[in-house]
Amino acid sequence: MTKQIKLSQIVPDHLYGKRLDQVLAEMFPDYSRSRIKDWILADAVLVNKQLCNTPRHKMLGGEQIDITADLPEDERFEAEPIDLDIIFEDEHILVINKPAGLVVHPGAGNSDGTLLNALLHHCPGIAEVPRAGIVHRLDKDTTGLMVIAKTIPAQTHLVEAMQAREITREYEAVCYGAMTGGGSVNRPLGRHPTKRTHMAVIENGKPAVTHYRVMEKYRAHTRLRLRLETGRTHQIRVHMTFISHPLIGDPxxxxRPRPPRQADENLLVMMRNFKRQALHAIMLKLAHPITGQLLEWHAPLPDDMVALNAALRADTQKHGMDFV
Known part of the structure; x- marks a missing residue:
């Protein structure tokens, strides 16, 4: 479903010589540059009552702009009273610490009980923002920090900052294998050629870059800190598997679980029962989309990952090995 919007404004003189798409992006900052370009190409923009579908058309200042365009209207979802762990909130944005098991957006098999349903209950006005303000996602069983836009201008600026790689996201993870040092994985990602719900490293995929460093070395596992340059679906999980260090618990x-030799019963039980990927979004840093203030948040490791690290650390010490 779509809803129609109408926008009208006079081009300010100080925008003389700029292209139509640039001018409209400055005049209507609530909408993304890509959306404005789509409107121009879809014959939705009039300049001085004349159709103009050329984004590079030079403006002189003083022109009358009229836009009649369709905006996709989100499917109506129900608000649900689901508890949120709110780290920060003002009138523009919301930062939450997402628990394991919470799906971000309704989809096949998850029509309710999602973060989106919770957001509609917590902040009813967010229903007017596309995707209820969700600008990036975490997998169902990944925990940690997410930022949500409460208004269209905030969403537009956050999406542009995300695309410009101006938002810093760091994660903690525990992977198989005793790694000797950090590094980067720079390999494109796309849909798996035969398993359509999986992602894979493929040559014609989208660029994807993951940086990682070692935080602790265990006997046969490693605790990592990772930073994303890009935010592709399952990026960390696929990149770490690609370099032969998949995450513990990744279904x-x-x-299958691969405990170290001669592991004690506590560690064996811990690894058998760890049914989600050991991955947590631990730090988020960005410029506030409206005020420009640089903000940074941290979310402590969830209890299951604290316990997993403790069991691996105890196993390492028991066998007379140092850990970092």
């Missing part, structure tokens, strides 16, 4: 890319 899709991790394979």
């Amino acid at each position: 899709v890319y991790g394979g």
Whole structure:
């Protein structure tokens, strides 16, 4: 479903010589540059009552702009009273610490009980923002920090900052294998050629870059800190599997549990029962989309990952090995 909007404004003189798409982006900052370009190409923009579908058309200042365009109207979802762990909130944005098991957006098999349903209950006005203000996602069983826009201008600026790689996102993870040092994975990602719900490293995929460093070395596992340059679906999980260090508990890319030799019963039980990828979004840093203030948040490791690290650390010490 769509809803029609009408926008009218006179081009300010100080925008003389700029292209139509640039001018409209400055005049109507509530809408993204890509959306404005789509409107121009879809014959939705009039300049001095004349159709103009050329984004590079030079403006002189003083022109009358009229836009009649369709905006996709989100499917109506129900508000649900689901508890949120709110780290920060003002009238523009919301930062939450997402728990494991919470799906971000309704989809096949998850029509309710999602973060989106919770947001509609917590902040009813967010229903007017596309995707209820969700600008990036975490997998169902990944925990940690997410930022949500409460207004269209905030969403537009956050999406542009995300695309410009101006938002810093760091994660903690525990992977198989004793790694000797940090590094980066720079390999494109796309849909798996045969398993359509999986992602994979493929040559014609979208660019994807993951940086990682070692935080602790265990006997046969490693605790990592990771930073994303891009935000592709399952990026960390696929990249770590690609370099033969899949995440503990990953049900899709991790394979069966592989405890170290002569592990005690506590660690064996811990690894058998760890049913989600050991991945947590621990730090988020961005410029506030409206005020420009630089903000940074941290979310402590969830209890299951604290316990997993403790069990691996105890196993390492028991066998007379140092850990970092």
